[in-house]
Amino acid sequence: MKNTLRVAGLLIPPSIYIFSEKFRNAMTVCESSPVPTPACIPWNDNWDGLQHIKTSDINSNSDVTPMKRTIILVRHGQYVMAKGDKNRVLTELGKKQAQETGSRLSILFEKDTLPPLDTIIYSTMQRATETYNIISSQLKLTLPPTENRRQACDLIREGAVCRPEPNTWHSPTDKDFEEDGERVEKAFQKYFQRSTSTDIVKQGDTSDNANPNPNANPNANANANVDKIKNKGSANSTLFVCHGNVIRYFTMRALQLPPEAWLRTSVANASITIINIHPNGRVSLQCMGETGHLSPELISFN
Numbered sequence: 001m002k003n004t005l006r007v008a009g010l011l012i013p014p015s016i017y018i019f020s021e022k023f024r025n026a027m028t029v030c031e032s033s034p035v036p037t038p039a040c041i042p043w044n045d046n047w048d049g050l051q052h053i054k055t056s057d058i059n060s061n062s063d064v065t066p067m068k069r070t071i072i073l074v075r076h077g078q079y080v081m082a083k084g085d086k087n088r089v090l091t092e093l094g095k096k097q098a099q100e101t102g103s104r105l106s107i108l109f110e111k112d113t114l115p116p117l118d119t120i121i122y123s124t125m126q127r128a129t130e131t132y133n134i135i136s137s138q139l140k141l142t143l144p145p146t147e148n149r150r151q152a153c154d155l156i157r158e159g160a161v162c163r164p165e166p167n168t169w170h171s172p173t174d175k176d177f178e179e180d181g182e183r184v185e186k187a188f189q190k191y192f193q194r195s196t197s198t199d200i201v202k203q204g205d206t207s208d209n210a211n212p213n214p215n216a217n218p219n220a221n222a223n224a225n226v227d228k229i230k231n232k233g234s235a236n237s238t239l240f241v242c243h244g245n246v247i248r249y250f251t252m253r254a255l256q257l258p259p260e261a262w263l264r265t266s267v268a269n270a271s272i273t274i275i276n277i278h279p280n281g282r283v284s285l286q287c288m289g290e291t292g293h294l295s296p297e298l299i300s301f302n
Contacts, residue, residue, distance in 0.1 A: 048193040073273040079127040098269035102138025104293035118236030132241040155187035158243035164263035
């Protein structure tokens with residue numbers, strides 16, 4: 001056959017080309033497109049430095065089955081576009097959005113569609129704190145009487161999380177990207193990690209020790225982790241009420257996708273994103289920017 005390449009006894013059509021092995025990542029190229037598609041990047045099982053944790057190592061007598069962790073990320077409601085954070089309060093639409101999202105989450109918890117809610121963590125920015133207050137009042141449940149079950153967190157404030165690719169966001173400075181990106185990456189490494197049959201807590205403040213570079217070796221902190229055991233047998237959900245950029249960055253990082261791709265996605269006000277972290281370290285995205293609980297007139301993006 002003319003214009004074909006025989007490889008291992010197979011005739012390769014002209015629409016596909018095989019590059020030399022000198023390229024570390026083999027790529028295929030469609031004849032109709034000049035852009036190469038890189039080969040799949042292998043999943044890093046030790047992304048959180050906890051791959052070495054085994055249920056049998058923790059308690060050989062435990063018959064508790066390791067459970068997945070569920071991370072729920074809710075974006076704040078629509079807010080007034082004003083100068084200064086304290087003036088950026090929720091609009092009436094934003095308040096209604098938060099009420100509907102709180103109602104939706106309450107149903108999901110009541111029906112056991114989501115694991116029991118263990119902790120709510122919310123951004124200290126005005127619009128996120130207001131959204132948290134409304135959602136919290138809608139939830140028909142009581143958190144366990146343990147300290148820090150409701151936490152205000154500066155790390156998950158909105159910001160220039162990562163310079164996007166393609167770079168279509170030109171207003172932040174290099175300093176903005178550096179400072180905000182380091183802060184949000186610290187939040188990711190503090191809150192995103194697998195669970196075993198017990199909750200594994202990194203001794204000390206992980207927000208101070210986390211590696212801010214998403215491209216760095218994710219095992220760098222593993223040797224520094226001294227694991228402390230508490231709440232044996234727990235399986236739970238953690239609810240975050242925060243911001244669009246933060247949610248999109250967290251999603252890219254959790255799925256081991258290029259964090260620079262965060263701006264290629266969007267999440268509406270009061271939308272729900274759910275990420276499951278399985279005991280073996282695998283991560284799955286259950287939904288992103290879900291707005292099915294909102295009627296069309298309640299959907300907005302600012």
